[in-house]
Amino acid sequence: MDRLENIEPHMPTLVEMQQWTQVIGRAQQLMLEQAAGATGGHLPFDPATVSRIQSSFANEGLALWQRFLDAGGMLRDAPAPAPEDSPAARKDRRFADPAWTSHPFYDLIRQSYLLTSDYLLRMADAVDGLDPKQKAKLRFATGGFVDAMAPSNFALTNPTVVEKTLQSGGENLVKGLQHMLADLEKGQLSHTDGTAFEVGRNIAATPGKVVKETPLYQLIHYEPTTDKVLETPLLIFPPWINRFYILDLSPEKSFVQWAVDQGLSVFLVSWKSADASMKDLGWDDYILRGQVDAIDTVRDLLGVRNVHTIGYCVAGTTLAATLALLAARGQAEKVASATFFTAQVDFSKAGDLCLFVDDEQLKLVEQLSTGGYLDGRYMAATFNLLRGRDLIWNYVVNNYLLGQDYPPFDLLYWNGDTTNLPARWHRDYLTQLYRDNLLVQPGALSIDGTPIDLRKIETPAYVQAGREDHIAPLESVWKMMEHLSGPTRFLLAGSGHIAGVINPPAAGKYQYWSCAEPQPTLDDFIAAATETKGSWWPDWIEWIRGHGEKNVAVRGGRKPGRGKLKAVEDAPGSYVRTR
Template sequence: MTTKENDAGEHLELLNENLARVEQLSHRLIEIMTHRKSLRKDLNSPDNELFMNAASAYWQEMVNNPGKVLENQLELWSKSVKHFVDAQHLLVQGQNAAPQDETPSDPRFSNPLWQTHPYFNFLKQQYLFNAQAIESAVDDLDGLEPKEKQRIDYFSRQIIDMMAPTNFLGTNPDVLEKAVETDGQSLIDGLENLISDLEANDGELIVRLADEEAFEIGRNIATAPGKVVFRNRMFELLQFTPTTKMVHAVPLLIFPPWINKYYILDLKESNSFIRWLVDQGYSVFVVSWINPDRSYAAVGMDEYIDEGFLSAITEVKAITGQKQINTVGYCIAGTTLNLTLSLMKQRGDTSVKSATFLTTLTDFSDQGEFTPFLQDDFIDGIDDEIAEEGLLRSFIMQRTFSFLRSNDLVYGPAIKSYMMGQTPPAFDLLYWNGDGSGLPGKMAHQYLRQLCQKNEFVDGGIKLCGETLVLADVDVPICAVTCETDHIARWKDCYKGFQKAQSPSKTFIVSESGHIAGIVNPPSKKKYGHYINSDTGLEADEWMHGATFEDGSWWPRWDKWLSSQSGEEIVAREFGSAKHPVLCDAPGTYVKVKATR
């Protein structure tokens, strides 16, 4: 027997051993799923009525316009038969080659075998033909309400993405090549990754996007030096160490969203918004929200405004001795900062000198990509969930956000982790993305029903803290920074609400990129530019048409705006005050609390 034959025999034996281990791990997987606590069905899919309405519209179209429907079907049949005949013709000729391929490029099919191998190419082309047929059928549906049409489009897209041949072991050449190359070890490692993720989430499948062992809060992430100078049940107040001898007299208070942790603004030194602000000579304070457990079930928007925003503003004023402060609100915190400003206006409180809103929605008349999840069937399910659990658990929100970009945030990572056995990357942004917070039950209900669904802040006012709050009350100088490709808070929707504020001084900026990358965009990277236009009375498209594009980050431009609101320079401040002793070092204790499962 030759050496080559010996090597082949050893590889085959090792492959068979690993495949036997796969079977053993499969039994362990079945055991986990047997004891899995199922998530509520109404949080997994829409009400059946949606599909019934779609089916009814389809059959109605068949009756009223059969030619149109049959035309779409015949186009698919024609493509499929021609595709099959072309493949067969090459085989008969003895050519081990793929037929002509005019399908569009798709990053999922980057392996050359998708183009050259007749089997994989046939699968790819047929999948894309089928996907196009489904999309055309949905596009041609008449007789549906716009929101129903949008939801059908979303859920049909989910089915299309789920059924891609890349998602199955036997039809993914990358996975098969890796299995052969590693003698099946990649399948063992993949199953171990899958089982680990399931065990960590009580049987609920949440794809781990980052290597959690690679980061430690306060050691190599969230490391900007500072102190905790105040704490209540809602937040810790962080005061960051000055790096300049002189600072602006008016302090800056940042409210991050409480859906995630504040350190999105302090991932590492090179892209830390907090460090950059300190270096520009600002006295920077940041709210670090509590990660609520079930005891916070009765905490609502009232408490976030009163014990959160108003309390933080009061404490920063007391610590610095200033009558006014500048504020920043990011995402949902920007929405709530608007609510707070309305309340302060009605109470005659002028503590806020200026407000900056990052990717902030206030007018929810167009719900954008979240439309599928903001209808009664899903919100009813969330109401039932929070009635039972006391809070809207973080992983439910994380899953919803992920499926808005399912190929990038669900299927792609799942293939690499579970089918190819790769360790998730040590990526700080993805680590932060997985380190979420839950929402107190009452707060989640108010936000979803009164703001998102009923749009009360714009339409008639929302009753909070004993007052009726309206967006038109906001009249302090404001600056809004939005992001061109943001799918969470689309810039045009942010602009629509921004225009309704009655502030005499308004600045609006559109940064390139999305919800995170467009904001966390340090000047040193020289990566994304931004658009500016001083005429904020224009319609959104007109505003963009007349806007000037500037290379580089929006941070320096905003710094010029903010410095004009920040008073004279004074000697840099010490931490806290006599009545605000240092409680511990930044990043504090609240940021390290993990979300309740």
């Protein structure tokens, strides 16, 4: 930072300090007025709470200015550190550059921002008399605002960007502009180098054949790698809002390849990305003509009584509905077990995604669903907003301001490979499940005329949750345990919605928590759980093997394309490539 340190500051006058204080106060007032308008025009605050917050803000603000004055404007005299319990002292990756603390002016900007953002968030929390969802919406909007206004997001107030600009003669900003224009053209924020990956070559590359194709899905049968396999096959339902290869990334990360190597006959559904021909598809289609049809297809192909199933995220939600349908029709024996990866059935504690299902948001979704389907880029933007600091502003700084090259990262490539959704199905999912929480109300939903009740599900279930999951929160996933009637095993994995699931044993990362015996509540589970280092996949395969089934030789229909169903094309198929 030698060149940066040669920039001579001047000590602010009293008038300038007063101006800064007024600017911060005006920003606070504007934010609160905007929030009030969004929640009906009136924000009732508890006077004592507001007084306490304002007093704390004033005291910390005065202390901040005093530390700045004590520095005397000398660049090499770092200001005294803030108290450990102060928001200004909290660790934050946005301010990792040493200049944020060693340079008095950047330190002033940093601490002023942290102090103001903390004040705004505390004021949002202090609002009384609002519906809990409205209060959560206010908190979410305030958090998004303060993340967007971080000084690290702007070239002139980010010391790393200033230094990079001086060193490169501004080339970083030119390159960043190229990145931004390219993203604007494709209508999506880039997270990784898209040229580094090719579906079927270095991702989604597990050998297999597409053995069935319908207007809704392709069924992939993977090539066995063992001489014998478990008699009961495994059928995987990936999320229909994403490409399936989150479960088949690079070979060393692929759950599909690992499951094949464990001696399982593995089948997987690759959902078709929606187009205008799918505008009328709904709940019945994805369950009856999707999941049930695939279950029957695999059973008939291999001549087996039942299948093991996996449902990831939203496909886990529909898998639960599928099990309830089979139970209602006396066909529960078609499924030997059901594994749920970060899936929800009770949406009463579904987290911040519930903020996107009010009438205003649903009208916006309808407006965006031109041609009878929702462009997947809008869904991707929604998920990015849930972690805006990490998935939006981090990349704005690195890609647009610093002009850095995109790193090759298969997970981020998948994250940007969006899938379109049928408009009707997407609307019904948001309203009937997220908004109205009908799935857990016995008989409130029907499939092909059959009312369903989750309490009728007696299929053995393995329920996995992620400790840091922001899409399917731990508390929400746990609630599935309250609605199933069969034997269940709950497992809590370290990390979140993706890394908590995609954690191969060879990586030696994270950990998981489990209990030898079922627990009545989540608190009881957490209190009794034992921590195990590494991947939870070995725990799952032992649970599968614990069903006491036999091994069979790999011949006939156990080999992709050799049985009743001939190969349509090589895996990963054409649907995963359809845009």
